[in-house]
Amino acid sequence: MSPAVKQNDERESAEVVAVARRRKFTASYKRRIVREADACSNPGTVGALLRREGLYSSHLSNWRQEVEAAELAALQSKPRGPKPGATKAADRRVLGLELEVAKLKKQLGRAEQIIDVQKKLCDLLGLPTAGDVP
Missing domain, CATH: 1.10.10 (Arc Repressor Mutant, subunit A)
Structure with a gap:
């Protein structure tokens, strides 16, 4: 080279x-x-x-x-009030309570139906009901 x-x-x-x-x-x-x-x-x-x-x-x-x-x-x-993230726990609690209320309303409806059937049965059989007893 x-x-x-x-x-x-x-x-x-x-x-x-x-x-x-x-x-x-x-x-x-x-x-x-x-x-x-x-x-x-x-x-x-x-x-x-x-x-x-x-x-x-x-x-x-x-x-x-x-x-x-x-x-x-x-x-x-800036928007006033609580921050959006702070209400998540409260929202979950409200949702849980709403579900519980719906469940209890359903149970109450069933109980009222049973009571109505019992009243009708008492009337048919001639048995005294709680309202008839002094």
């Missing part, structure tokens, strides 16, 4: 291939950049800020929208 080819092989093997990684920005970082961009008053200072931080203008516009949405969400009125 010639020395020129040998040097090319060494260069190729010495190169490090960069693997692209998705950057993650914290909320405090986003807030700081948006505030700095809002404070920029001279033309070109926002661009300089973005270049310094290695950001795109789309980052800044998206973060501004997120900040505005968060502010609106924070200012919206």
Whole structure:
């Protein structure tokens, strides 16, 4: 091999291939950049800020929208009353009690039918009933 080819092989093997990684920005970082961009008053200072931080203008516009949405969400009125999750135990208890009431009503209906049959039987046989006895 010639020395020129040998040097090319060494260069190729010495190169490090960069693997692209998705950057993650914290909320405090986003807030700081948006505030700095809002404070920029001279033309070109926002661009300089973005270049310094290695950001795109789309980052800044998206973060501004997120900040505005968060502010609106924070200012919206919150529903009053107990939280939806807190009533689950009470709802289960109410459901159980409703089932018990339905069961007892069914038993009461049967008992009333039996009593009516007993009254009719007493009338047919001529036996005194509880209402007839003084």
